[in-house]
Amino acid sequence: MLGIHAYPVFVLTGILLNLTPGQDTMFIIGRSLANGTRAGVAAAFGICVGSIGHTLLAALGLSAILAASPLAFTLVKLAGAIYLVYLGARLLLTKHPHREARLPGPPARAAVRSAFTQGILTNLLNPKVALFFLALLPQFIDPASARKTLAFVALGATFVTTGLIWCLVLAAAAGRLQAFFRRNPSAGVLLDRMVGALFLALGARLAWTR
16 A cells, blocks of 8 residues: 555554653643643644644655754754743743633633644644654655655654544643633642743753754
């Protein structure tokens, strides 16, 4: 099928890799805790869209540019790190004088849209994800296949689908805890600070990646 071999092994590998905590996992949990399940689900779909983008880039060979060019890798990496630091700093520095008034309602549409957009950007601006797709997918594609691009897309879609399912589970589980923070505004403010610190740490970690 499209020159794909050992497909069951690929599926199992993808599931195990998706279960491994990483930047996307922490981002979804953070958004779910801060803004509820809907925001976490939006972040999960945003990350899914970003992963689809990485799949297409790998299929077209553009990810190879990141692998071959230290400058391109560094620029994308720093852009992603700066964006994560910006998100973290905004949570750390934002004041919440009216948190009690706004917590009982459902998450605002703006927060959900923001989580979706941020999910896309944090995933696309992580060059490690691009290199991951470039390194993993070719191992399951026959070098002699005449339809390598379609094979890349098929494997990428499989990986993204299993990853999305896991991300939705994470969003729902973390979102349940958000109800507690709705009932305890002071704890909610503390949570915002913790999530902000988490994003700062993720940004620093990405910037430090070689």
